[in-house]
Amino acid sequence: DAGVIQSPRHEVTEMGQEVTLRCKPISGHNSLFWYRQTMMRGLELLIYFNNNVPIDDSGMPEDRFSAKMPNASFSTLKIQPSEPRDSAVYFCASSLRLSTGELFFGEGSRLTVL
Amino acid sequence: EDQVTQSPEALRLQEGESSSLNCSYTVSGLRGLFWYRQDPGKGPEFLFTLYSAGEEKEKERLKATLTKKESFLHITAPKPEDSATYLCAVPDSWGKLQFGAGTQVVVTP
Numbered sequence: 001d002a003g004v005i006q007s008p009r010h011e012v013t014e015m016g017q018e019v020t021l022r023c024k025p026i027s028g029h030n031s032l033f034w035y036r037q038t039m040m041r042g043l044e045l046l047i048y049f050n051n052n053v054p055i056d057d058s059g060m061p062e063d064r065f066s067a068k069m070p071n072a073s074f075s076t077l078k079i080q081p082s083e084p085r086d087s088a089v090y091f092c093a094s095s096l097r098l099s100t101g102e103l104f105f106g107e108g109s110r111l112t113v114l
Numbered sequence: 115e116d117q118v119t120q121s122p123e124a125l126r127l128q129e130g131e132s133s134s135l136n137c138s139y140t141v142s143g144l145r146g147l148f149w150y151r152q153d154p155g156k157g158p159e160f161l162f163t164l165y166s167a168g169e170e171k172e173k174e175r176l177k178a179t180l181t182k183k184e185s186f187l188h189i190t191a192p193k194p195e196d197s198a199t200y201l202c203a204v205p206d207s208w209g210k211l212q213f214g215a216g217t218q219v220v221v222t223p
Contacts, residue, residue: 004157033210033211042213042214042215042216043158043201043213045210045211045212048208048210055208056208056210091157091158093157098205098209099145099146099209100146100163101146101147101148101160101163101203101205101211102148102160102163103158103160103211104160105156105157105158105159106157107155107156107157108155108156108157
């Protein structure tokens with residue numbers, strides 16, 4: 001299996017622009033997570049899907065952030081409008097059995113907002 | 115409020131110099147504690163799951179142990195390839211993982 005695939009790997013954009021990050025989870029995994037990682041705040045959970053349904057989006061910073069999972073093999077995280085403080089590495093992760101604690105992370109999308 | 119605290123923040127070791135990393139947690143009803151390794155520019159990679167006090171898991175030069183209040187990750191005779199950031203995490207009541215800030219380990223030849 002190719003693992004969790006994220007795109008783009010790097011994105012540089014200007015403040016106010018829309019950013020869309022994409023994720024393809026591992027086939028057969030029923031849980032999907034979006035995390036954000038910064039030096040100051042570490043790894044923060046933004047949103048969690050189970051069977052394509054958003055279960056908990058309490059970590060989404062504000063209304064500028066939205067996430068969708070239209071099917072079991074694709075998810076997007078959108079930021080509109082983007083701000084410099086959104087600069088971070090965004091990780092997508094998927095899991096087959098949450099109780100094991102085994103999440104499979106993608107390589108991340110590094111976002112820089114100028 | 116559930117908390118996960120890791121120490122030290124950074125650790126510099128000579129090759130072969132064993133050491134331990136600490137992860138302390140305050141959660142009600144522990145449902146497991148998980149260790150991950152993260153290499154620069156990569157996503158975290160799962161290492162171990164520990165479920166109950168007294169449990170131990172081993173993988174190559176790494177051994178994770180769990181007590182009622184904390185977990186230790188012991189690195190025995192480390193090699194430069196063990197250099198990474200080591201993260202621990204605990205699940206909340208919904209199963210969502212809450213990660214600690216990590217310990218950055220550098221092993222020099």
